[in-house]
Amino acid sequence: MKYKYRLLGLVFALLLPLLSSGQEDLISTHYHQFDVQDQKVSYRQYTSTSNEANQIFSALFLIYKEFISSQDVDACVFTPSCSVYAMESIKEYGILIGICSALDRLTRCHGFAAGDYSIHPHTHKNYDPVEKKD
Amino acid sequence: MIITFISINSGLLSGQYTADSALSFADQQYLRGNYSLALKEYQRVSFHDNFSDAYLLFKIGDCYLNQGDWTHARYYYDQVIRITHDDSLLVNAEIRNISTRIQEEAYKRALINLYSVHDTVYRQYNDEINLLFGITHFGLTEFDTSRYYFKKIVETDSLACAKIDSLFSLKKMLYKPNPNLAYALSLVIPGLGQLYAGDVPDALNSFILSGSLVGLSVFVAYQYTLLDAILSILPWYQRYYMGGLENTNEIAEKKRQERRSSIYRATLDIIRESKNKQETL
Numbered sequence: 001m002k003y004k005y006r007l008l009g010l011v012f013a014l015l016l017p018l019l020s021s022g023q024e025d026l027i028s029t030h031y032h033q034f035d036v037q038d039q040k041v042s043y044r045q046y047t048s049t050s051n052e053a054n055q056i057f058s059a060l061f062l063i064y065k066e067f068i069s070s071q072d073v074d075a076c077v078f079t080p081s082c083s084v085y086a087m088e089s090i091k092e093y094g095i096l097i098g099i100c101s102a103l104d105r106l107t108r109c110h111g112f113a114a115g116d117y118s119i120h121p122h123t124h125k126n127y128d129p130v131e132k133k134d
Numbered sequence: 135m136i137i138t139f140i141s142i143n144s145g146l147l148s149g150q151y152t153a154d155s156a157l158s159f160a161d162q163q164y165l166r167g168n169y170s171l172a173l174k175e176y177q178r179v180s181f182h183d184n185f186s187d188a189y190l191l192f193k194i195g196d197c198y199l200n201q202g203d204w205t206h207a208r209y210y211y212d213q214v215i216r217i218t219h220d221d222s223l224l225v226n227a228e229i230r231n232i233s234t235r236i237q238e239e240a241y242k243r244a245l246i247n248l249y250s251v252h253d254t255v256y257r258q259y260n261d262e263i264n265l266l267f268g269i270t271h272f273g274l275t276e277f278d279t280s281r282y283y284f285k286k287i288v289e290t291d292s293l294a295c296a297k298i299d300s301l302f303s304l305k306k307m308l309y310k311p312n313p314n315l316a317y318a319l320s321l322v323i324p325g326l327g328q329l330y331a332g333d334v335p336d337a338l339n340s341f342i343l344s345g346s347l348v349g350l351s352v353f354v355a356y357q358y359t360l361l362d363a364i365l366s367i368l369p370w371y372q373r374y375y376m377g378g379l380e381n382t383n384e385i386a387e388k389k390r391q392e393r394r395s396s397i398y399r400a401t402l403d404i405i406r407e408s409k410n411k412q413e414t415l
Contacts, residue, residue: 035395036391
């Protein structure tokens, strides 16, 4: 029985070059080895276009993210960050409740917040997403 | 999908399970790119038939490799290297093993594996091994050694060698912009490091933002007191000044990586072109 398998293995070993011909060659496999990944995050998904007031907030948010937050140190202790939380909150609950919710988040964003939240696996920050409406 | 379904059912209905039919089915699935299904079949043969043939282990490793599970792939390739007497299998297992190390950017581990490659492999697959050596040393930023190995692949083609030499002689492309210098420049004037690294919009952004805060603190100091300016503006200035410094480092490093990457790709293009030329002759 084992002899049969060995014979079978030998047959397939002979067929190996044929089977592996579909594999990419080494140059193609490693051609993009040192390519730099663009890590720039797009925040357009968080913006809202439901009405004019929301559009103004969206524009302000994008300006803040592009020109001010991009130059800031990584100071926010939460994931998602306070600005993203504010936009998601406004998108979910509307301007009035959204702004109140964002202000509440800002009061909680400090060095003593740790311990009350679970830790996000990728950012290793306190995980505090916007609660979705039922 | 339909073909796969029919193939499975026909196998089940006929009620005949043999190692060779299972292997041939697994090979079909592998060639079609259904790696998870092929993997299950190969493992089934290996388990039910106590079949530890090197070819089978190699194909299991390949299935893992094509699914991006390099750790498991290496486990099977290692077994192949240990048990096989077939040079072709040995070569492919060794090369793929090292290739996954490089893809994981574990260049030192790749180098260890490369130095322990079997002599048979090195003799027969000189070009492949030299290529892997070249890539590994490039990853370790040992560019002169990398150039040496890349040139060894095309040593019969003097034009290709000259092209590789000229590429690697562009020290400015390989080593600049220097992230440390960029950081030091931004330390003196916010935005200067980004300007040196070639990112003008970010340089302007940093300069205007930090400059505005300096202007505001001067204004507050004149209108009120210096203490007011320090207490109200300094914390903000410190945040954006430090943020600008962090950005400078990242921008310069990214720019340098992009330049290195372009040299690397150009080198591989030269090698590929030279190889194609040799094949047509």
